[in-house]
Amino acid sequence: MKKNLCIAMMMATLVLWGCSQEKKQAEAPPPATMPPVEQAMDKAKEATGAVAKQVKKTTGAVEKKVEKQIAAVEEKVAATAVPVKEKIGEIADQVKAAAAKLTTTVESxxxxxxxxxxxxxxxxxxxxxxxxxxxxxxxxxxxxxxxxxxxxxxxxxxxxxxxxxxxxxxxxxxxxxxxxxx
Ligand code: HEC
Ligand code: HEC
Ligand code: HEC
Missing domain, CATH: 3.90.10.10 (Cytochrome C3)
Structure with a gap:
C-alpha cells in the first residue's frame, strides 16, 4: 500500500514537472535569430529618434541665438533713435531757414x-x-x-x-x- 502511494506520488511529480517544462517552452523568448529586416527597422527607428532629438536641440539653440541678436539690434536702434531724431530736427530747421530765404522773393x-x-x-x-x-x-x-x-x-x-x-x-x-x- 505504501509502495503504491509512493509510485503514485512520483508519477504525479513527473507529470507536474513535465507540464511546467512545456509551459516554460511556450513562454521562451522568440528565437534569437530575429529576421534581419526587422532588426534593420529597429535600428533605423532608433537612429531617427536620435536625429529628431538632435534637431530639436539645435533648432532650440538657433532660435535662442536669433532672439539674442534681435534683442541686441533693438537695443542699438533704441539707443540711436534719440540722437537721430534730434539730428532730423536740426536738419529740418536748416531746410526751413533755407526755404524761407528762397521763398522770400518779394523784396518789398x-x-x-x-x-x-x-x-x-x-x-x-x-x-x-x-x-x-x-x-x-x-x-x-x-x-x-x-x-x-x-x-x-x-x-x-x-x-x-x-x-x-x-x-x-x-x-x-x-x-x-x-x-x-x-
Ligand atoms: C513783417 C511782417 C512780414 C514778414 C516777416 C513776412 N511777411 Fe510776407 N507779407 C507781409 C504782408 C503784410 C503781406 C501782404 C501785403 C499785401 O498783400 O498787401 C505779405 C505778403 C507776402 C506775399 C505775397 C506778396 C505778393 O505781392 O504777392 C508772399 C509770397 C509772402 N508775403 C511771403 C512771405 C514769406 C515766405 C515770408 C517768410 C520768409 C514772409 N512773407 C515774411 C508781411 C510779412
Ligand atoms: C518782429 C518785429 C517786427 C515786425 C513784426 C515788423 N517790424 Fe518793421 N522793423 C523791425 C525792426 C527791428 C526794424 C528796424 C531795424 C531795421 O531797419 O533793420 C524795422 C524797420 C521797419 C521799417 C524801416 C525800414 C528801413 O529800412 O528804414 C519799416 C518801413 C517797417 N519796419 C515797416 C513795418 C511794417 C509795415 C510792419 C507790419 C506789416 C512791420 N514793420 C513789422 C521789426 C519789425
Ligand atoms: C509801423 C507802421 C505804421 C505806423 C507807425 C502807423 N501805421 Fe497806420 N497802418 C499801417 C498799415 C500797414 C496799415 C494798413 C493795414 C491794412 O489795411 O491792412 C495801416 C492802416 C491805417 C489806417 C486805416 C486806413 C484804412 O484804409 O482804413 C489808418 C487810419 C491809420 N493806419 C492811421 C495811422 C495813424 C494815425 C498813425 C500814427 C498815429 C499810424 N497809422 C501809424 C502801418 C502803420
Missing amino acids: VTIDNKNGKVVLPHKKHAEAYGCAVCHGDKKPGPQKLGKDAAHALCQGCHKEKKSGPTSCNQCHQKKAKSLEGC
Missing part, C-alpha cells in the same frame, strides 16, 4: 490804405524774423491785416525792439494834397 510789399500806402521792407523783415511772425501758421501769401492788426503787429514790434518806425508819417506815405484828384 506795398500795403495800400486810405491813410497813405505803407511800404514794408518785406525781405529784410522775413530774413530777420521768419514768416510766421506775420503770416502765422498759414502758407505765406497776400493778406489783408486791417488797421488794428497792422498797427499792433508792426508798431508793437518796433516799440518792443526800440527800433523801426512808430510815428504815422514814417510808415504812411501820404500823397501830396496838390496831386490828389489829378
Whole structure:
C-alpha cells in the first residue's frame, strides 16, 4: 500500500514537472535569430529618434541665438533713435531757414490804405524774423491785416525792439494834397 502511494506520488511529480517544462517552452523568448529586416527597422527607428532629438536641440539653440541678436539690434536702434531724431530736427530747421530765404522773393510789399500806402521792407523783415511772425501758421501769401492788426503787429514790434518806425508819417506815405484828384 505504501509502495503504491509512493509510485503514485512520483508519477504525479513527473507529470507536474513535465507540464511546467512545456509551459516554460511556450513562454521562451522568440528565437534569437530575429529576421534581419526587422532588426534593420529597429535600428533605423532608433537612429531617427536620435536625429529628431538632435534637431530639436539645435533648432532650440538657433532660435535662442536669433532672439539674442534681435534683442541686441533693438537695443542699438533704441539707443540711436534719440540722437537721430534730434539730428532730423536740426536738419529740418536748416531746410526751413533755407526755404524761407528762397521763398522770400518779394523784396518789398506795398500795403495800400486810405491813410497813405505803407511800404514794408518785406525781405529784410522775413530774413530777420521768419514768416510766421506775420503770416502765422498759414502758407505765406497776400493778406489783408486791417488797421488794428497792422498797427499792433508792426508798431508793437518796433516799440518792443526800440527800433523801426512808430510815428504815422514814417510808415504812411501820404500823397501830396496838390496831386490828389489829378
Ligand atoms: C513783417 C511782417 C512780414 C514778414 C516777416 C513776412 N511777411 Fe510776407 N507779407 C507781409 C504782408 C503784410 C503781406 C501782404 C501785403 C499785401 O498783400 O498787401 C505779405 C505778403 C507776402 C506775399 C505775397 C506778396 C505778393 O505781392 O504777392 C508772399 C509770397 C509772402 N508775403 C511771403 C512771405 C514769406 C515766405 C515770408 C517768410 C520768409 C514772409 N512773407 C515774411 C508781411 C510779412
Ligand atoms: C518782429 C518785429 C517786427 C515786425 C513784426 C515788423 N517790424 Fe518793421 N522793423 C523791425 C525792426 C527791428 C526794424 C528796424 C531795424 C531795421 O531797419 O533793420 C524795422 C524797420 C521797419 C521799417 C524801416 C525800414 C528801413 O529800412 O528804414 C519799416 C518801413 C517797417 N519796419 C515797416 C513795418 C511794417 C509795415 C510792419 C507790419 C506789416 C512791420 N514793420 C513789422 C521789426 C519789425
Ligand atoms: C509801423 C507802421 C505804421 C505806423 C507807425 C502807423 N501805421 Fe497806420 N497802418 C499801417 C498799415 C500797414 C496799415 C494798413 C493795414 C491794412 O489795411 O491792412 C495801416 C492802416 C491805417 C489806417 C486805416 C486806413 C484804412 O484804409 O482804413 C489808418 C487810419 C491809420 N493806419 C492811421 C495811422 C495813424 C494815425 C498813425 C500814427 C498815429 C499810424 N497809422 C501809424 C502801418 C502803420
